[in-house]
Every structure is written in structure tokens, then in C-alpha cells.
Amino acid sequence: MDRSREKVTIGLLVLSLAMLVVLAGAAYRTIEAFQRSRAELLQSRERLREAAELVSTLRRLVGDVRGYVIAGREEYVSGMPAAIEELRIRTRTLKVQVEDNTAGSRFVAEFEPLLEQRIARLNETVALRRERGKSAAEEFGSTGQGRDMDNAIARRVSEFRAVEDSAVAARMARLDRHARVTFVLLALAVAGNVVLVTVIAVVLRRELRKREEISARLETEAEQARVVSADLQRSQQLFMRLFENSPDALVLVDADRRIARANARAHELFGWTSGTLDGQLLDLLLPERFRARHLAHMAAYFKAPKARPMGQGLDLFGLRSGGDEFPVDIMLSPMGGDTSPLVLAVIRDITQRKQAQQHIERLNEDLQRRAVDLEYANKELEAFSYSVSHDLRAPLRHINGFSDMLKAHAANMLDEKGRRYLDTIVDAAKRMGVLIDDLLMFSRMGRSEMVRQPVNLAVLAEEAKRAVEDEASSRNIRWSIASLPEVQGDVAMLRQVLFNLVSNAVKYTRARSEALIEIGTAPSSPGEVVCFVKDNGAGFDMKYAHKLFGVFQRLHGSAEFEGTGVGLAIVRRIVQRHGGRAWAEGALDQGATFYFSLPANGT
Known part of the structure; x- marks a missing residue:
């Protein structure tokens, strides 16, 4: 290594050590800021939790009072004093928590009198229920003042939550920022230790490695492109096989209402030779009386396309090449075209379904008619039974009465066989009386x-x-x-x-x-x-x-x-x-x- 390279290496070493010292100090300050933000975040969450518990307790208290007004059972309000005390304790706790928070202090200052007013009204409602009854308490509650108070309390809590949520979001952002800075600083510190060993090798091999990476990436991308192209081709072939061999009639329509493609089943269903529908206007398959209305519906669908049945709740009809109409069921699905959007219409002939529905409707009408006739016959039969049983009582009373009179008057004149005949008449009349009573009761059980x-x-x-x-x-x-x-x-x-x-x-x-x-x-x-x-x-x-x-x-x-x-x-x-x-x-x-x-x- 020559002198100039040695000087560069020593300079890099000194620079690396200086960076370590600077980064260590910066990391320390960042960690301190992170801990402060975390403490503030925990305080905000505690305030939000306290506010949520306060609102939950108030709602439970209001629900208990409403239950007491409706049912009048004391167990509904037996815990009311404890709940009120809990509300006040939580309010004081929240007040202490927000002493150093201007928005929180303002919330507590506005919320506390509202809460006391609501508690006073709940106490007054309970007192009215106890002293003057349910109707007085319900009339007192129907003025809407309690609801207005609840709404005002809910608005204050929502505003407080919004302020706290905003503060939490800001603190979370600071935490995130501090975390990122800390991570960067630590990463830089580690990198500084590695720089001394790797800087020379990095400088010498950078270009070679870059060329190797570029070459490998280009080769990988070329292979991926070949795979994607083959998959796309297979998907297109599979789609076309499914499209052509579908048991349902499939028609692809563009925004100009032209048939981009129709499968074999569509040509067969509408009575056209294979391939003759492609490129034709969709009007060819619609009865004339629906064409103007369908134009507006088609334009609206292309503005907000989604998979859905066509004409929900309406009777839809298709038009065959010979001019005859038939009922259809149509499902629409948006499809992405090469140059313009397409809609796939799945069409089914529901002639047999309609005929079955009509047959069922006729059977239901006949069944309802028979049920009405049966009900009328049952009522007539019950009335007849009651009338006959009731009208039999008078002659039966005559039979009983005159039999008893005959027995008393002429019993001594009759021989044993005559007296037996008379006893038989009396016993039979009594059995018939019991039978009539039972019939009357049976009839009454059906009509009363x-x-x-x-x-x-x-x-x-x-x-x-x-x-x-x-x-x-x-x-x-x-x-x-x-x-x-x-x-x-x-x-x-x-x-x-x-x-x-x-x-x-x-x-x-x-x-x-x-x-x-x-x-x-x-x-x-x-x-x-x-x-x-x-x-x-x-x-x-x-x-x-x-x-x-x-x-x-x-x-x-x-x-x-x-x-x-x-x-x-x-x-x-x-x-x-x-x-x-x-x-x-x-x-x-x-x-x-x-x-x-x-x-x-x-x-």
C-alpha cells in the first residue's frame, strides 16, 4: 500500500472514531426523548381509559334507572349510590390526571356540572317512580331532557377523546421518529466499526459486484417474464375452453353495446348460427319493448360495474332469431378488456322454472281455497252439533219428567216387565242427557x-x-x-x-x-x-x-x-x-x- 493509500486509511479511521463518539452522544439524547414520549403516551392512554370507564358506568346507571322505571324492581337501583360515588371518584381522578393539560382541564370543568345535573335527574326519576308510579316517571322521562343531557355528555367525551387521540397520534409519531432515529444512529455506530475493515474491499469490488448483480437480476427477470407469458397463454386457453364449453349462454358486451363474443350455447339458445352474433348489437337479443330502457340501464352499469343479477325483481325476456320471446335469468360481471371495459352476461333459459312456479302458485291457490272451505265446514259442523245438542234438551227433559211422573203415578198398576221397561226408558234418557252435556262441552271447547x-x-x-x-x-x-x-x-x-x-x-x-x-x-x-x-x-x-x-x-x-x-x-x-x-x-x-x-x- 502506497503513502497516499495509507493516509486515506488513517484518515478514515480517525473519521470513524469521531463518528462513533458523536453517534453515541446523539443516541443517548434520542433514548431520553423516547422515554419521555413513552411516559406521555401512557398517561394519555390512562386518561382515555378513565374517560371510557366513566361513560360506561354512567350508561349502566342510566340503563338501571330505565329498567327500574319499567319493572319497578328495587334491585335495579340497589347499586345506584355506589355507581354515583364511582362516577364522582372517576371524575376527580380524571381531574387530577389532566391538571397540566389545558384541553383536559377544560373538558373536566365542562363535564363535571353536566354529570351532576344528570345524576340529579336520575335521582328525581327514581323518586318519582317510587312516590307517584310508573306513568309519572315515564312522563317525566318523555320530555327528552335526560336524552339531551346524555347527548351533551357524549359530545364532551367525544371531544375529549378526539383531543387525546390527536395527542396520542402525535406522541406515537414522535415515538416512531425517535425509534427510527435511534435505529439509524445505532446502525451508523455499528457501520462505523465495520467501515475500517470493509472500506477498501468495498471500493475495490463495488463495480464488479454491481455488474454481477445486474446480470443476475436481468437473467431472473427474463426467466420470470417467460413463465408469466406461458401462464398467461395457458390461462387464456383455459378461459376460452371454459367460455365455449359452458352449459350457460355467455355473452361479452362492450360499452357500445356490441357483442364482443358469444359462446356456442348462446348461439344455440337464441337460434343463431355459430359465430354470427359476434360484432352485432345487443339489441338483436332483446325484445323491442325493452331496448330503450335497457340503453339507460347499460350506461349506468358501466359507470359503476359490479357482479350482480340483472333486473332484480323484474321479469326478463330474450328474443330468439325466429321472433319468439322466452323468460331468462341474467347475471352480470365486469371484465377487463384490452382497450375498453367489457361485461360478461351469463344467461339461462328459465321457461321450465316459470312453468313450475305457475303450477305451484295454482296449487297454493287451490290449497288456500280448500283450507277456507274446510274451515267453513268445520264451523258449520260445530254450529250444527251445538244446535242439535241444545235443541235435544227440551224433548229429553219432557221424557225424563213424564217418565218420573208415570213411574210415580202408575208404578203399582204395572207388572214387573212394565216397570223394567219404564226403568229402561228413564236410564236411557239419563244417559242421553249425559251424552248431550258432553257434546255441548265438546262443541264449546272448539268455539269458546x-x-x-x-x-x-x-x-x-x-x-x-x-x-x-x-x-x-x-x-x-x-x-x-x-x-x-x-x-x-x-x-x-x-x-x-x-x-x-x-x-x-x-x-x-x-x-x-x-x-x-x-x-x-x-x-x-x-x-x-x-x-x-x-x-x-x-x-x-x-x-x-x-x-x-x-x-x-x-x-x-x-x-x-x-x-x-x-x-x-x-x-x-x-x-x-x-x-x-x-x-x-x-x-x-x-x-x-x-x-x-x-x-x-x-x-
Whole structure:
């Protein structure tokens, strides 16, 4: 190395050492500034967090007071004093935090009286609710002053947040700037240590390395260009295959409404020879009555193109080469062209879909008409049943009355067979009276208005038990009544359900030395309650279970068990009117279980 090269190297060494000293001092000052900015940033975040907690507590307090006004339950406002104290403590804390901040001090000075006014109004609302009731409190709240206060508080907090966010952004920028400066200084310090060793080699090899890098980069870029070109060519070929072989009609249209390209399916759908649509105006495929309107829609679409169905909610039609129209469904998608934008229209013939829809609409209309006819027939049938049952009462009363009078007047004149005939007439009239009563009740259960309210099924079960205890006082009956839920329903109707099921259980266990009758609940689906009445009585054959709930359907003879065959029909009608269902399980001489489901309380 010659003298001049040695002097240059020594000079570079001295310069490097001087740079290290200068950079070390600058780095120290930059780190100090970084730490100060970081502390200020943490303080700003703490103030923002405190303001957010304050607003959250106030909103929770306002929500509790509103809940108390609506429900009147004291637990809503039991924590109100603590919440108010928390608001004041947080306000004082925030006041201390912003003492050295002009904008923050101004915020607290404006916010504190607003907060006290809002607290006073909330206290006044609670007092009105306690002293004068819900309507007075709601009228007091309907003036909008509370909402205005909330809006004013929200504006103050938003302004404070905006100021703090601006300060945070500025501090973050300073932090970022300090971090970058520190990084640069440290990098320069490290570089200074390396300079002495690498400067000569860098100077000598710089041009050679640069040439090698340029050569390698050019070679890489050339290879990438070849790969991109091959991929582009394959993509174009794949697109054209997909375009031509698509099962849907595809038409590319430019901004001048000319068909840039149409695939084979489009030519087939519209009745044109392959290739003849390319370059033609799109009007060729549109019925004449839509062309003027379509021109405006097309211009609007090219101004804001996006993938969407065409003519949402409208009936669209295409025009075949022979002049006949057919319904279509069209999906539009913007496509980038070589010189101008293009739109890809995906077109489907929906003639069969339209025909199916029309068929479904006709079926629905017919179904609605049949439903109306059925409803009318049911109402007529119920009215007829009620009228017949009601009109039968008068002649039946005459039969009963005159039979009793005949029995009292002429019983001694009749022989034993005559008296038996007369007793048969009296018994038959009484059975017919019971049957008419049951028919009237069945009709009433279908026509009477339901009064829905919370119903305690446990209470109704006990009432049903007490109602049959006199009849069964001489029998040995073991009762098991589980805890029953509360449901929404008509209390009179549900009382009738439990009475009918319990009286059936008492009747059909008559032959047992010890009757077992259980009332409880069974597993059910979400949103419903399933109850059952179970006995160890005569039971029934499950192949006749579908007849149990029909009117006048009996699986046992009247000589064995009295009844009209209407009681279970009444049960099913009441349960169905409540939105539930009724069914039964059993076996001959092994007892029976009758189930009914009801919507759960609140559903």
C-alpha cells in the first residue's frame, strides 16, 4: 500500500472514531426523548381509559334507572349510590390526571356540572317512580331532557377523546421518529466499526459486484417474464375452453353495446348460427319493448360495474332469431378488456322454472281455497252439533219428567216387565242427557275464546284429585303427584283436561284391589312441557290407540265401564287449541299412560 493509500486509511479511521463518539452522544439524547414520549403516551392512554370507564358506568346507571322505571324492581337501583360515588371518584381522578393539560382541564370543568345535573335527574326519576308510579316517571322521562343531557355528555367525551387521540397520534409519531432515529444512529455506530475493515474491499469490488448483480437480476427477470407469458397463454386457453364449453349462454358486451363474443350455447339458445352474433348489437337479443330502457340501464352499469343479477325483481325476456320471446335469468360481471371495459352476461333459459312456479302458485291457490272451505265446514259442523245438542234438551227433559211422573203415578198398576221397561226408558234418557252435556262441552271447547294466563298445573292436578275423591272414597287408591310446571294457557280448559284424565284413571282402575295413579312430567323437546297421567287399570290394545281420542270412540263396553266416549276427544281438542298434542300408551290389563304436551311458559 502506497503513502497516499495509507493516509486515506488513517484518515478514515480517525473519521470513524469521531463518528462513533458523536453517534453515541446523539443516541443517548434520542433514548431520553423516547422515554419521555413513552411516559406521555401512557398517561394519555390512562386518561382515555378513565374517560371510557366513566361513560360506561354512567350508561349502566342510566340503563338501571330505565329498567327500574319499567319493572319497578328495587334491585335495579340497589347499586345506584355506589355507581354515583364511582362516577364522582372517576371524575376527580380524571381531574387530577389532566391538571397540566389545558384541553383536559377544560373538558373536566365542562363535564363535571353536566354529570351532576344528570345524576340529579336520575335521582328525581327514581323518586318519582317510587312516590307517584310508573306513568309519572315515564312522563317525566318523555320530555327528552335526560336524552339531551346524555347527548351533551357524549359530545364532551367525544371531544375529549378526539383531543387525546390527536395527542396520542402525535406522541406515537414522535415515538416512531425517535425509534427510527435511534435505529439509524445505532446502525451508523455499528457501520462505523465495520467501515475500517470493509472500506477498501468495498471500493475495490463495488463495480464488479454491481455488474454481477445486474446480470443476475436481468437473467431472473427474463426467466420470470417467460413463465408469466406461458401462464398467461395457458390461462387464456383455459378461459376460452371454459367460455365455449359452458352449459350457460355467455355473452361479452362492450360499452357500445356490441357483442364482443358469444359462446356456442348462446348461439344455440337464441337460434343463431355459430359465430354470427359476434360484432352485432345487443339489441338483436332483446325484445323491442325493452331496448330503450335497457340503453339507460347499460350506461349506468358501466359507470359503476359490479357482479350482480340483472333486473332484480323484474321479469326478463330474450328474443330468439325466429321472433319468439322466452323468460331468462341474467347475471352480470365486469371484465377487463384490452382497450375498453367489457361485461360478461351469463344467461339461462328459465321457461321450465316459470312453468313450475305457475303450477305451484295454482296449487297454493287451490290449497288456500280448500283450507277456507274446510274451515267453513268445520264451523258449520260445530254450529250444527251445538244446535242439535241444545235443541235435544227440551224433548229429553219432557221424557225424563213424564217418565218420573208415570213411574210415580202408575208404578203399582204395572207388572214387573212394565216397570223394567219404564226403568229402561228413564236410564236411557239419563244417559242421553249425559251424552248431550258432553257434546255441548265438546262443541264449546272448539268455539269458546281462550284467556291465556300463567297456569300452575300442580294446583289443577290437586283440584282434579279432590273432585274424584268422594266418588272413590271407599276404594284403596295410592296417588303419586310429582312437581308440575307452570304453563301459559286457559285455566278452565286445562282444569277440564286434568279432570277428564284423572276421572278416567279412577274409573278404569275400579277392578284393582289397590289402584295406582301417577301424575308427572316426561322428557320433552326445548320449548314444550310434556305431562302424563298413568294408571294400573284395564289398559287397551295399542293397535286401537288411534281411536282413543275420537268422538264416541270407546274400547270398552258401557256395561263394563260407563261413559260417552267424548271425554278424551275434549282433551285432545283443548290441547290442540293450546298448540300441543295428546297421545296414549298402554297394554291390555296392564294399565295406560295418557300424555299431553303444552308450550313452555314464555314460549
